[in-house]
Amino acid sequence: MVDSEHIGKKASLPFFILAAAAFILTGIFGFTASIVTAFGEVNHDLLPFEKIRPLHTLFAIVGVLAGLHGWVCFMTVKRSKKKSFSLSVLGFSLLLLFTVGAGLSLFFGKFSGREYFSWPTVWSVPLILSLLILIYLLCKTFSHLYSKSPEGFWLVGFGVLFILIGQVESALWLVSHIGNNYVRDLTVQWHGIDTFFAGLNAFSYGIGVFVLQKDPKPLRKKWLYAIAVFSLLFTFGHHHYVSPQPHFLKILAFIASMIAMFSFVKHLRAYRRKSKERTATKSANEALFGSVELWTVVSFGSGILFAIPQLNLIIHGTYLIVIHAMGSMIGVQMMLVFTAGFSIFKPVNQKSVNRIKLGVRLTNISLILMWILMGITGLIKGIMRFDYSYYEINSATQYSLYFLPVLGSILLVALYLLSSSLIISSVQKNKDVVSTNKLVKIYFNKINNSLKYLTQTK
Numbered sequence: 001m002v003d004s005e006h007i008g009k010k011a012s013l014p015f016f017i018l019a020a021a022a023f024i025l026t027g028i029f030g031f032t033a034s035i036v037t038a039f040g041e042v043n044h045d046l047l048p049f050e051k052i053r054p055l056h057t058l059f060a061i062v063g064v065l066a067g068l069h070g071w072v073c074f075m076t077v078k079r080s081k082k083k084s085f086s087l088s089v090l091g092f093s094l095l096l097l098f099t100v101g102a103g104l105s106l107f108f109g110k111f112s113g114r115e116y117f118s119w120p121t122v123w124s125v126p127l128i129l130s131l132l133i134l135i136y137l138l139c140k141t142f143s144h145l146y147s148k149s150p151e152g153f154w155l156v157g158f159g160v161l162f163i164l165i166g167q168v169e170s171a172l173w174l175v176s177h178i179g180n181n182y183v184r185d186l187t188v189q190w191h192g193i194d195t196f197f198a199g200l201n202a203f204s205y206g207i208g209v210f211v212l213q214k215d216p217k218p219l220r221k222k223w224l225y226a227i228a229v230f231s232l233l234f235t236f237g238h239h240h241y242v243s244p245q246p247h248f249l250k251i252l253a254f255i256a257s258m259i260a261m262f263s264f265v266k267h268l269r270a271y272r273r274k275s276k277e278r279t280a281t282k283s284a285n286e287a288l289f290g291s292v293e294l295w296t297v298v299s300f301g302s303g304i305l306f307a308i309p310q311l312n313l314i315i316h317g318t319y320l321i322v323i324h325a326m327g328s329m330i331g332v333q334m335m336l337v338f339t340a341g342f343s344i345f346k347p348v349n350q351k352s353v354n355r356i357k358l359g360v361r362l363t364n365i366s367l368i369l370m371w372i373l374m375g376i377t378g379l380i381k382g383i384m385r386f387d388y389s390y391y392e393i394n395s396a397t398q399y400s401l402y403f404l405p406v407l408g409s410i411l412l413v414a415l416y417l418l419s420s421s422l423i424i425s426s427v428q429k430n431k432d433v434v435s436t437n438k439l440v441k442i443y444f445n446k447i448n449n450s451l452k453y454l455t456q457t458k
Contacts, residue, residue, distance in 0.1 A: 009344060011077035011088040013426055015070030016341045018096065020419035022063035023334060027415035029056035034408035038401045047107075054106045054118030060329055061116075062099045065127075065163075067337030068203050069095060069134060072156075074344050075145065075210075076137040084140065087133050094130040098123055114170065116193055121171050131164045145210075150219045152209035159203025162232065166196025187237075187245045194236035201328075202232070204336035211343045212289060231256045238307040242316075250309075257307030264300040271297050284347050284356040288339045291360050295331025295367070299324070320378030323371050330411070331367055335360070338418050345426040352421055359417035366411040373403055 033052045035042060073088040102119035105111075111118050138145070138157060146153045169192035173179040178188050219225075237245060237253025271293040302324045305311055315321065338356075347353045377397045384393045 007085060008074040008077050009426075011085050012070040012074035012344060014092050015066045015073060015095070016345065016426055017423055018092075018099070019063045019066035019070065019337055019341070020422045022059040022066060022099070023337075023415050023419045025059040026056060026063060027412040029059065031405065031408040031412045034404040038404050050111075051106060051109065054111065055103065057116055058099075058102055058106060058119060060334075062095075064200055064204070064329070064333045064337055066095060067340055068160075068200075068207070069130065071207050071340040071344070072134055072137055076141045084137060087137060091130045091133040091137075094126040094133070098127040098130070101126070114173070114189060116196075117167075117170050121174060124167055124171055128164065128167055131160060131167070134160055135164070147216065149210050149213055149216045151217055152206045152213065154219060154225070155202045155206030155209060157206075158229070159199045159201070159206055162195050162199025162202060164199075166192045166194075166199055168192075169195060183244050186240055186243050187249065190239045191236045194239065195233065197328075198232040198235075200333055204333045207340045208289065208292065208336050211285065211339055227259060231259045235260075235303075235307070238312060239316075241309055241312055254307060254309070257304060260300055260304050264297070264304060267293065267296050267300060284342050284353045285339050287357045287360045288335050288342070291364055292332055292335045292339070294364065295327050295335070298371070299328040299332060302327070314382035315378055316382075318378035318381045319374035320382070323367075323374040323378075327367055327371065330363065330415075334415075335363075338422060341422045342425065345422065347421065347425050348428050352425060355417055355421050359414045359421065362410055362414035362417070366407050366414060370404075370407050370411075373400060373407065377401065 029052050032047070033049065033056055036049045036052060069091060073084075073091070077084040077088055102123040105120050105123060106118060110120050112121050117124070138153075138160065142153070145156070169188060172188050172192070173185050178184045234249075234252040234256040237249040238257050241250055241253075274290070274293060302320075306315055306321070306324065342356065347356060377400050380397050381393050384396060388396075
C-alpha cells in the first residue's frame with residue numbers, strides 16, 4: 001500500500017508543481033493587468049495589455065488542467081503502476097509542451113484571435129493528446145473509481161469529455177464553412193468555450209466529491225442527469241443574445257440558464273447549513289471547500305441573473321462579466337485544485353495549515369471587494385453606454401479603478417501563499433521523490449521508452 005501511494009504521488013507531483021507555478025503566474029499577470037487597467041499610461045511596449053490578458057487566462061487554464069491531470073494520475077497510477085506511470089509522464093510532457101509553446105507564442109505576439117483560447121491553434125494538439133491519455137487512464141480504472149463514488153466518477157468522466165469536446169470544437173473555425181461565416185463562427189466559438197469551462201467545473205466538482213465524500217452514494221435519477229447535460233450544452237447562447245444566431249438557440253439558452261435555479265437553491269441551502277457547522281479548528285481542506293461553496297453560490301446566482309435578456313443587455317461587455325468569470329475560476333476551480341493537492345500532499349505542520357487558511361481568507365476578501373468594485377463600475381458603464389460617449393463613461397469609472405491594483409496585490413499574495421504551501425508540502429514530504437537528478441533521470445528515461453515503443457509499434 002505504501003509503495004502504491006508512493007508511485008501515485010510520484011506520478012502526480014510534477015502536475016501539481018506545474019499547477020502551483022501556473023497559479024502564481026496567473027496572479028502576476030492579473031496584477032500587472034490591474035495596473036494597466038487603472039493607469040493606462042504605464043502600458044509598456046514589451047508586455048502590452050493585449051499580451052498580458054491572454055497570458056493571464058492561459059496560465060489560469062493550465063493551472064486547473066494540471067491539477068485535474070495530477071489527481072487522475074495519483075488515483076490511477078497507484079492502482080496499475082508501471083504502464084500508467086509511463087503514460088502519466090507522457091501526459092505531463094504533452095501538457096508542458098502546450099504550456100511552453102502557447103506561452104511563448106503569446107509573449108511574442110502570435111495569437112489565434114479567439115476568446116480565452118488565444119494561443120495559435122496548433123498548440124491545442126498536445127493538449128488534446130494529453131486529454132486522450134487522461135480518458136484512457138480513467139477508463140482503465142473505471143470499476144475502482146466507480147465503486148468509490150458513482151456520482152464522482154460521473155462528474156469526472158463527463159467533465160473530461162466536455163473539456164476535450166470544447167477544445168476540438170474551438171478549432172472548427174479553421175474549417176471554411178464555419179470560419180468564413182460570422183454567425184456560425186460566433187455560435188460554434190462560444191459553444192466550444194462554454195462546453196470547455198462546463199467540463200472544468202464538472203471535473204473539479206467530481207474531484208471534490210471523491211475527496212470529501214466518506215461513503216459512496218448511488219447515482220441520482222437519470223432524468224436529473226439528462227437535465228444537467230442539457231443545461232451544460234445549451235447555456236452558451238446567452239453569451240451573445242444580440243448576435244444574429246438562430247432564435248431557437250437563444251430560447252434554449254434562456255431555459256437552460258433558468259434551470260440552474262434548482263442548483264442555486266440546493267447550493268445555497270448547503271452553504272447555509274455548513275456555515276453553522278463550521279468551527280475555528282477546521283482543517284485546511286475544510287477551509288478551501290468552504291470557499292468553494294461560497295463562490296459556487298455566487299457563480300450560480302450571478303450566472304442566472306446575467307442570463308436574463310434585459311439584464312444581459314446592460315451588463316454584457318462590462319467588468320461584471322470579468323469578475324463573474326474570476327469568481328468562478330479562482331473561487332471554485334482553483335480552490336478545488338488546491339483541495340485535491342492537499343488531500344494527496346498533506347500540509348507539513350500547523351504553520352502550513354495556518355498559511356493555507358490565511359491564503360483562503362485573503363482570496364475571499366479580495367474577490368468580495370473586487371465584486372463590489374467591478375460590479376459598481378460595470379453597472380455604471382452598462383447603464384451609461386446607451387446615452388453617453390466613451391469618454392464620458394471613462395471619466396465616470398476611471399477613478400474607481402485606481403483601487404483595482406490594491407485588491408490585485410492582495411489576491412496575488414493569497415495565490416502565492418496557497419501555491420507555495422502546496423509546493424512545500426509536496427517537496428518536504430516526498431524528498432526522495434523530488435530529488436532533482438533522480439526526477440530528471442526518471443522522466444527522460446520514461447519519455448525515451450515511450451518514444452521507442454511508439455516507433456516499434458509503427
